[in-house]
Structures are given as C-alpha cells and as structure tokens.
Amino acid sequence: MPALTPFPAIVIGGGISGLVCAYRLQQAGIPVRVLEASDRPGGVIATEEQDGFRFELGPQSFLSTEPLLELIEALGLKNELLHADPGAPRYILFRGKLVPAPLAPPSLLTTPLLGARTKWHLVTEMFRRTTPPPNDESIAAFVRRKFGDELLDRLVAPFVSGVYAGDPEKLSLRASFPKLHEFETKYGSVLRGAMKSRPAKGTPRPGLCSFREGMETLPRALGARLGDALLTETTVTGARRDTSNGNSWFEVDVTRNGHRETLLASALIMAAPVQAASEILKDVSDKFATPFARIEYAPVAVVAAGYRLDQLRNAGNGFGFLVPRSERLRVLGTVWNSSLFPGRAPENMACFASFAGGATDPELFSKSDDEIAEIICGEVGRILRITGPPVTYLVKRYPRGLPQYNLGHSETISALAVAASSIPGLFLTGNYLSGPSISSCIEQANQTAEAVRVYLASIGVAGVGAVAHA
Numbered sequence: 302m303p304a305l306t307p308f309p310a311i312v313i314g315g316g317i318s319g320l321v322c323a324y325r326l327q328q329a330g331i332p333v334r335v336l337e338a339s340d341r342p343g344g345v346i347a348t349e350e351q352d353g354f355r356f357e358l359g360p361q362s363f364l365s366t367e368p369l370l371e372l373i374e375a376l377g378l379k380n381e382l383l384h385a386d387p388g389a390p391r392y393i394l395f396r397g398k399l400v401p402a403p404l405a406p407p408s409l410l411t412t413p414l415l416g417a418r419t420k421w422h423l424v425t426e427m428f429r430r431t432t433p434p435p436n437d438e439s440i441a442a443f444v445r446r447k448f449g450d451e452l453l454d455r456l457v458a459p460f461v462s463g464v465y466a467g468d469p470e471k472l473s474l475r476a477s478f479p480k481l482h483e484f485e486t487k488y489g490s491v492l493r494g495a496m497k498s499r500p501a502k503g504t505p506r507p508g509l510c511s512f513r514e515g516m517e518t519l520p521r522a523l524g525a526r527l528g529d530a531l532l533t534e535t536t537v538t539g540a541r542r543d544t545s546n547g548n549s550w551f552e553v554d555v556t557r558n559g560h561r562e563t564l565l566a567s568a569l570i571m572a573a574p575v576q577a578a579s580e581i582l583k584d585v586s587d588k589f590a591t592p593f594a595r596i597e598y599a600p601v602a603v604v605a606a607g608y609r610l611d612q613l614r615n616a617g618n619g620f621g622f623l624v625p626r627s628e629r630l631r632v633l634g635t636v637w638n639s640s641l642f643p644g645r646a647p648e649n650m651a652c653f654a655s656f657a658g659g660a661t662d663p664e665l666f667s668k669s670d671d672e673i674a675e676i677i678c679g680e681v682g683r684i685l686r687i688t689g690p691p692v693t694y695l696v697k698r699y700p701r702g703l704p705q706y707n708l709g710h711s712e713t714i715s716a717l718a719v720a721a722s723s724i725p726g727l728f729l730t731g732n733y734l735s736g737p738s739i740s741s742c743i744e745q746a747n748q749t750a751e752a753v754r755v756y757l758a759s760i761g762v763a764g765v766g767a768v769a770h771a
C-alpha cells in the first residue's frame with residue numbers, strides 16, 4: 302500500500318462533464334477531488350458581463366432533457382431557469398435574404414429553400430426502402446444518397462455546422478446522428494422511423510433553456526456544492542498506476558501555485574479534453590494515444606456584440622439564423638440572445654452571438670480578435686441591415702472548440718472503451734464520447750459516476766448509496 306491513503310476518486314477537468322460526475326459522487330457519499338487547470342469551473346461554458354450586456358461566450362442555451370432538469374432541481378436552480386419561446390422563428394440565409402427555416406413537414410413542402418425535385422424526394426422517402434451501406438457513411442453522402450445535394454447544402458450542412466461546427470463530408474452519420482442511421486437500418490426510411498418513434502401525445506418535449514444570470518450559473522452552482530473538493534488553478538501534468546499486494550491506485554502529478562505535488566486516488570476519472578487526456582494518460586497505458594490522436598477538434602470563434610435597438614430597426618427577433626457555405630460568408634450562424642432570454646442587454650439595446658471558423662474555415666484563426674470581429678460584425682450587419690458597428694463586442698477563441706465525430710469515430714470510441722476497461726479504476730467522460738451537447742455530457746457524467754461508485758464498492762472503498770439519476 303502507498304504511505305498515504307488515496308482519495309477514493311479524483312476527477313481531472315472541471316468542465317460540465319467533470320463537475321457533474323464529481324457532484325454525483327459527492328452525493329453518493331464518496332469523497333472526491335476535482336482538479337481544474339483554469340481559475341474557474343465550467344470549461345467552455347462562459348458568461349461575461351461587459352458594458353451592461355450579459356454575453357455568452359460559449360454555449361448559448363441547453364436542451365431541457367430530464368437528467369438536466371433533475372440536476373437543476375437538485376441544485377435549487379429551478380427559479381433561475383429561463384425557457385426560450387419554442388416558436389421563436391429560425392432562419393436560413395438564402396441568396397442574401399433570411400428565409401424561415403422549415404422545421405416541420407408542411408413547411409418543408411412550401412419553403413422556397415428547396416426545389417420541386419428535393420421536395421419530391423422528401424415526400425416519397427417514406428415509400429422507398431433503403432439499406433445503409435456496410436461502411437461508415439458521412440452525413441453528406443447519406444443526405445445526397447437519400448435526398449440530393451440541395452437539401453444537404455441549404456438545410457443539413459448549416460444545421461450540422463450549428464451543432465458540430467463540422468464538415469458534413471467528414472462527419473460520420475452513425476456517430477453524430479445515430480438515430481437517423483438507426484431509422485434507416487430498422488425501417489428502411491428516416492421519415493417512417495421518425496414517425497414510429499414519435500413520443501406519445503402529451504409527453505413534454507425538451508426545449509431550449511438558460512438561466513437568469515447566464516449559462517455559467519450551472520457550473521458555478523456545481524462548484525459551490527463541491528466546495529473545497531474543487532481545486533482550481535491545479536494542472537494535472539501526468540499520472541501513473543501502481544499496484545502492490547493486490548491493491549492498486551493512481552498517482553496524479555499536479556502543479557498548483559507553482560508547486561508540484563502528487564495526489565493518490567483509487568479511481569481516476571478523466572474529464573479533460575482529448576489532447577490533455579492523451580498526454581496525462583501516456584504513462585498509465587500506451588493504448589490511449591492512437592485512438593485519442595484520431596479525434597479531431599474544430600476551432601470555433603464566438604463574437605458577442607451589443608447594439609442599440611435603433612441600429613437594428615426591428616431585426617433580430619426570434620432565435621437567429623444559419624448560413625449555408627454556398628453563401629460564401631465566414632459567419633456560420635448567429636443567435637439573437639436578447640430576443641431569446643431577458644436580462645441579456647440594457648434597455649433599448651440588443652445582443653447577438655455569432656459563430657465562425659469551424660472545420661470548414663480554420664484559416665479564420667490566423668486573424669486577430671479585432672479582425673475577426675470586423676469581418677463577422679460586418680457580415681451580420683449587412684444581412685440584418687444594421688446601421689453602424691456594434692457599441693461593444695467581445696471575441697472568444699476556442700482553437701480546439703468541438704470534437705468532431707468524423708468517419709471511424711464509433712470505432713475510435715470502442716477502442717478507448719476497451720483501453721479504459723483494461724485498467725481497473727480508470728474512467729473516461731467528456732464531450733467526445735456520446736454527444737457534444739451539455740445535456741449529453743451530463744447524461745454521460747451521470748453514467749460515469751455510477752460506474753465509479755460500483756467499482757469503488759467492488760474494491761471495498763467508500764461504497765455508499767447509489768448515484769442519483771444514473
């Protein structure tokens with residue numbers, strides 16, 4: 302046994318994945334430490350106030366899935382929750398003009414975005430039974446095969462860039478939209494599958510939400526609950542696994558306030574992004590490096606900008622808009638935050654968040670923040686006919702913003718699962734595993750916490766209570 306008693310559980314990374322996993326363990330009575338390199342919890346979830354505006358510099362909203370609502374309730378945040386109007390119109394830029402996005406079947410048939418041939422493909426898809434090819438198929442290949450290029454360019458690709466900031470030619474359908482693959486496999490038709498799996502009438506449908514004081518409310522509340530268990534400004538530099546007399550534990554090297562120390566843990570939960578995870582785990586096992594190296598990330602820049610209402614002349618009411626690449630602009634899409642949620646802008650002002658870069662425009666990152674803001678605010682200004690520049694703005698860059706669920710991703714994740722299962726006590730959680738959205742990260746973290754609890758109980762360490770909602 303080591304000279305010191307190991308912590309039952311150490312979580313590396315205090316983004317939403319690591320925080321939720323640690324909180325669930327704490328709730329189950331398992332002593333835990335979260336080691337977070339930056340000076341605040343939350344990872345890419347970042348709300349910042351500037352000149353009276355409340356800017357969201359990372360995710361703009363989340364889907365109110367059951368696990369998320371249950372977490373919000375447990376944290377006492379229910380009264381802080383804001384629901385976006387589910388009917389808030391969304392738009393697609395088409396030949397320089399904003400056109401309502403067709404979200405339901407009737408509008409798909411009337412939208413000017415699609416020609417008669419594509420509409421015919423959509424209507425008749427239900428009656429054409431197809432089988433997915435045996436190999437992993439890209440989203441682009443799938444949509445072309447089933448519906449044609451027009452649907453891909455004008456609707457699917459902009460939507461995909463809104464979720465993954467990704468390239469549909471590279472993204473795997475099976476990994477990034479598993480339901481669509483499942484529908485075709487099971488029913489031979491996506492539409493038939495969607496109809497058959499429609500939730501029963503009256504089942505509440507998850508909608509988009511945020512908090513009164515912004516998205517960072519959630520990680521802040523989790524951080525407060527974790528209290529001293531959350532160590533910020535604590536960077537993990539390496540880890541090893543040690544075994545003696547039938548016991549095993551992890552040694553975790555950290556740098557904190559300029560000092561180096563080594564912490565011990567019975568269970569190690571890796572909740573840092575892929576690059577850091579690969580570096581930290583290289584001395585635990587050589588099985589991680591190759592699959593981790595296969596996961597690419599897309600760079601994303603967020604430009605949050607505030608305007609006076611008189612500059613907007615009624616523009617910017619609704620959810621926002623997405624931009625097909627064929628429009629030859631650099632902005633991928635814009636969310637009209639102050640129209641979605643109250644308290645985002647001072648009186649007579651409005652604020653938007655725009656996204657740029659992504660897998661299809663990584664070159665944008667060679668520009669300075671001011672240049673990015675000028676390009677993006679210029680394009681948004683022309684689309685919405687805004688008069689003059691924003692009164693204030695902030696640019697946040699994520700050089701490795703979103704993991705790409707590219708072709709082969711499912712096999713990569715299986716290889717990581719095999720590697721992790723060969724090392725008792727090691728667990729992976731994060732946005733590259735089962736979906737990048739906040740709600741997917743939370744579901745994944747709940748499941749990871751439960752697996753950790755079961756493991757610790759099996760080795761006779763701190764096996765108290767079940768992990769709630771796992």
Ligand SMILES: Cc1cc2nc3c(=O)[nH]c(=O)nc-3n(C[C@H](O)[C@H](O)[C@H](O)COP(=O)(O)OP(=O)(O)OC[C@H]3O[C@@H](n4cnc5c(N)ncnc54)[C@H](O)[C@@H]3O)c2cc1C
Nearest residue numbers: 314316317318338344345359360361537577732737738739
């Ligand atoms: C610009 C943008 C917009 C998005 N929009 C939405 C949206 O609207 N809705 C939605 O649901 N999702 C959205 N997402 C996705 C979602 O926000 C993320 O997938 C999710 O928050 C990731 O959480 P995570 O904890 O897995 O990773 P991260 O947030 O990346 O957290 C990982 C943490 O690990 C820490 N870390 C790294 N290395 C070390 C180390 N060596 N030692 C200690 N700590 C370390 C980091 O500092 C970080 O805090 C968006 C993402 C981005 C980037």
